Amino acid sequence: MGLEIKLKDKAPVDVDANSISTLDALKELGVKGMENIVAVKVDDRLYDLSCEINSSATIDPVRINSAEGIDIMRHSTSHVMAMAVKELFPGVKVTIGPSIENGFYYDFDYERPFKEDDLPAIEEKMNEIIKQDLPFAREELSSSEAIELFGKQGENYKVEIIEDLGAENVSLYTQGSFSDLCRGPHIPSTGRIKAFKLTKVAGAYWRGDEKRAMLSRIYGVAFSDNKELRSYLQKLEEAKKRDHVKLGKQLDLFSTHEEIGAGMIVWHPKGYMLRHLIEQYEINEHFKRGYDMVKGPEILKTDLWQKSGHFDNYRENMYFTEIDNQSYGIKPMNCLSHMLIYKSKLRSYRDLPIRYFELGLVHRHERSGVLHGLSRVREFTQDDAHILCTPEQLGEEIKGVLTFVKDVMGIFNFEYELEISTRPEKSIGSDEDWERATSSLINAMEDLSLKYDINEGDGAFYGPKIDIKLRDALDRSWQCATVQCDFTLPDRFDLSFIDQEGQKQRPVMIHRVILGSIERFIGILIEHYAGAFPLWIAPVQARILTVTERNDEHAEYLLKSLKEAGFRAEADLRNEKLGLKVREAQLQKIPYMLVIGDREAEQGGVTPRLRNGKNLAFMSTDEIIQHLKEEERQRR
């Protein structure tokens, strides 16, 4: 009696034994390049390379350059780091250390937090461990044995993990003197780690709970070889050049000021122009799609925020002010005014859906540590709308919003991710309402064939929602558009409409934004285009560059013509060399540099230079205006 082993999609091979290690099995199967294999899949489950199989199986080698292989190597690297840290800092307690995108981290509890200065020594120690090529050995033991083992070492976090697991047995991985509780699998030995770098330290709460211990986290990146690592680090450097805070300064778009306060943006002429153009585009899109534009006040009586539930649920994030013994809350959301407009008269089912749109300025007192450039601020403008509709209309309205999102993101060439969040534990409303709203959201995405993730239990307390996320230059994802169903506020504010039978009914409310926060969206937009905005939103579309003072007259004529044709143009008439003028316009990423020398002045036109360095052929004044109009119309 023996085993039958096979590679995926290959003919089986008979083995004359009752069990065989996967390592031998792979050799038996004639697999090449063993040095790249870090683990195996047996019948589609991941195992250590050295594990034993004792029944017939399909074996699939996992190589270090595969997604699964690199993930395993990164995880193992975190174990190596933990070992290094334990050797260098006696008394340190280990907690968890998973692999993450591009690398890994490990959380430690030590008498003091780790500093960036500690990293070189840790890296050096890790390199020693890697050089020793210590094998990763797996063993299983009972939970009680494991608790005793870790308890003796004073590793109380590990004990807590095992206790919470509640499993009968747990597995332990040991390399050299270091053992860690771990499910695995791991690479065969530490020598398989070829390229890693510790990148940063950070604080992190034990189990992500801010009421529990603050641990010290060390992050690292790891790749299958040095070339990959270098190219990753280089890409990171490139991405930093797109940073919207940096570009915002270079392109003179906006600023922040210590003396004004954190999280408050001051828009400079060019930045405000960019913002204005985006807002203008959006306003028109809303009118086209049957929205009415409205505007509510910035401060509303605190009583009203109490009625809406914001005071109870959101007070810590709100700003308040008091006038004549009357407390007012500065709005963190725009819905209340919109509901009062709805309530201002009796509504019929014939009026629905009603869609109120506002470029609503809101203030939210975000915690200081979360502020970030334009992406997370305390004062921002939402392209906010509230749709009031009958329960039957809900599905179509959601589809309308998602289509709106798709169209707008398409204009800017954005890829985005959708995520639906379902009913949380703490929530209000009937099961029926939740069920209907959730399925409306899902059906809308299905009907539009959109891909989405499900985030169980992460909805708002008043209803489920779809979030749309965009990524910044450093690949961090930010929530932009959101569609939320709400049955609570219509209830609290007793909103109603008269149905076909003459009966009062409750409308459903959809909260939605398309760009989300205009500030955040522009931040991502800056990084998306690296500051080189397409013509239709470029704050300055064209700059006229003269060669000598003799050309001033023609330059001024051209400037006037461009402005009259509606273009955002300026002229650089300084007594400077053309090379300098080109350089400066280039650094400002202006789409069109219109060069005027004696030749152009004589012929009454320009030689356009694009910011990609290309020159276009001579154009007359009329021709360049037509050329720009065409490009602007195409929103390129």
Next chain:
RNA sequence: GCCAGCAUAGCUCAGAUGGUAGAGCAACUGAUUUGUAAUCAGUGGGUCGGGGGUUCGAUUCCCUCUGCUGGCUCCA
């Protein structure tokens, strides 16, 4: 809010074991009239983020506040 790092001229950055600072660009003045990523010369410019402490003396060391960056938590 928590952990770590940072804060020097308008900008980008040097600098000193504690003895009050420097470059390039920008600005200003002058010369130059110039053809596709920096023409040359000269001049002015800083309470070294704010406050407090240690010290004969603090921009440098300590504390604290403010702001920024990277994480954590948060984002009804």
